[in-house]
Structure formats: structure tokens, C-alpha cells
Amino acid sequence: MYATHLSCVFCGEEHPLDVVYKCRKCGGVLDVRYDYERLRNEVNLSEIFSKRGDSLWKYRVFLPVRNSENVVSLVEGMTPLFHAESLGRVLGLRNLYIKDERRNPTSSFKDRPYSVGVSMAKEFRARVTVAASSGNAAASLAAYSAKAGMDCYIFVHDKVPMNRILEIQSYGARVIRVRGWGDF
Ligand SMILES: [Zn+2]
Numbered sequence: 001m002y003a004t005h006l007s008c009v010f011c012g013e014e015h016p017l018d019v020v021y022k023c024r025k026c027g028g029v030l031d032v033r034y035d036y037e038r039l040r041n042e043v044n045l046s047e048i049f050s051k052r053g054d055s056l057w058k059y060r061v062f063l064p065v066r067n068s069e070n071v072v073s074l075v076e077g078m079t080p081l082f083h084a085e086s087l088g089r090v091l092g093l094r095n096l097y098i099k100d101e102r103r104n105p106t107s108s109f110k111d112r113p114y115s116v117g118v119s120m121a122k123e124f125r126a127r128v129t130v131a132a133s134s135g136n137a138a139a140s141l142a143a144y145s146a147k148a149g150m151d152c153y154i155f156v157h158d159k160v161p162m163n164r165i166l167e168i169q170s171y172g173a174r175v176i177r178v179r180g181w182g183d184f
Pocket of ligand 1: 008009010011012013023024025026027028
């Protein structure tokens with residue numbers, strides 16, 4: 001594994017690669033940092049990029065999961081690109097391509113981060129996942145939690161349509177409706 005630590009995107013404060021949700025100094029978002037020197041010396045990047053793979057996990061060396069047994073995958077990523085010729089003509093762009101992210105397991109690009117996020121949760125021995133979301137993120141987290149065998153709790157505001165709630169529940173997640181909570 002080449003991930004070394006977490007770094008705050010705002011103040012640069014470094015944190016161990018552990019269960020840390022936000023920067024302990026300023027509350028900022030954390031980014032995973034890697035040993036780029038070792039990556040450059042030990043990994044043949046062109047081999048990885050040219051290799052066929054059915055999910056984003058073909059790029060495993062760039063991801064922070066240590067133990068492959070903790071990888072939680074529903075075969076996400078690697079979605080196709082389509083040449084959008086008609087739209088390109090309207091916009092004056094000859095080489096306009098659209099990546100069809102609907103082909104992900106829950107029809108959303110959110111499956112990429114949740115595949116990695118739930119894998120890390122498994123690695124940290126979490127038993128429960130929780131999110132406040134009423135959209136694609138909720139469905140994705142619910143699906144990956146189900147795959148990992150984790151209980152999942154989703155908080156939604158009370159205006160969320162029933163079809164959306166049913167989608168989240170279909171993965172076995174528990175949905176908690178919260179009255180008067182603003183958009184999220
Ligand atoms: Zn910070």
C-alpha cells in the first residue's frame with residue numbers, strides 16, 4: 001500500500017491514516033496522501049492504465065485499502081464514454097464525449113466513493129454506516145453497506161418522495177425521516 005497519511009486541504013495539517021473524519025486543527029476536509037516517490041519507482045503506471053479491468057479496483061495501488069479482503073465492490077466504475085456528436089455540433093466541440101455513469105451498480109457516480117469508503121469502514125472494523133442524504137449517496141451507501149454486511153441508517157427530511165425512500169430501503173437500510181430538516 002502506498003497511502004501514508006491524511007492531509008488537510010485547507011491548512012495542510014497532517015493526520016494518521018486512521019479513523020479521522022475532519023481536520024482536528026481547522027475542521028477542514030482531509031485528502032489521502034501517498035508515497036509518490038515509491039510509487040514512481042515501484043509501479044509501472046502504463047501497465048496499470050493499459051490493463052483491462054472490470055472495476056475501479058484495477059487502480060488499487062492508488063487507493064488506501066491495506067487488506068484486499070476488505071474490498072467491497074459491486075463492480076463499479078469503468079463506465080463507457082460516448083461520442084456526443086450532435087451535442088458537440090451544437091456546442092462547436094468536435095471531440096465531445098459523455099461518460100455514462102448510469103451504468104454503475106446504483107446508477108450513480110457515487111458508487112465510486114462508496115465502494116472505497118465502505119471498504120475503509122470494513123478495514124476499520126465498523127459495523128454500522130450512517131448518512132444524512134436523500135439522493136444518490138443514500139442509495140449507494142445502502143447498497144455497499146448491504147454488500148459488506150453492515151447495518152445502514154439513512155436520515156432524510158420528511159419531504160423526500162416515497163419512491164426514493166423505497167429505493168434506499170430495498171438495500172436493507174433503515175430510513176429515519178426528520179421533520180423540518182433543511183435540504184441536504
Ligand atoms: Zn486543517
